[in-house]
Amino acid sequence: MAASVRDNKDSSRFELDVGSEIAFANYRLTPSAVIITHTETPRALRGRGIASELIKGALDIIRGDGRKVIAGCGFVVDYLDRHPENADLKA
16 A cells, blocks of 8 residues: 655654655654654545554554654554554553
């Protein structure tokens, strides 16, 4: 469906290309955690699971970096509640 999630460190956001559109999740770093502050999916892509795919990929990156996550936006709070397998990432 879409390409892999990438960490755009220059823009402090995780990105997922879907066709010519980009879904993204802005973040701030702390010494041990990533605070995801906002998730944005282009209107034309909403309702297709794109944001969930984006956050799943972002959490994989965060886990790979040995960090924890702090949900700073409602979508990430809900995603973590629906996916208890990621409980180990909560800061």
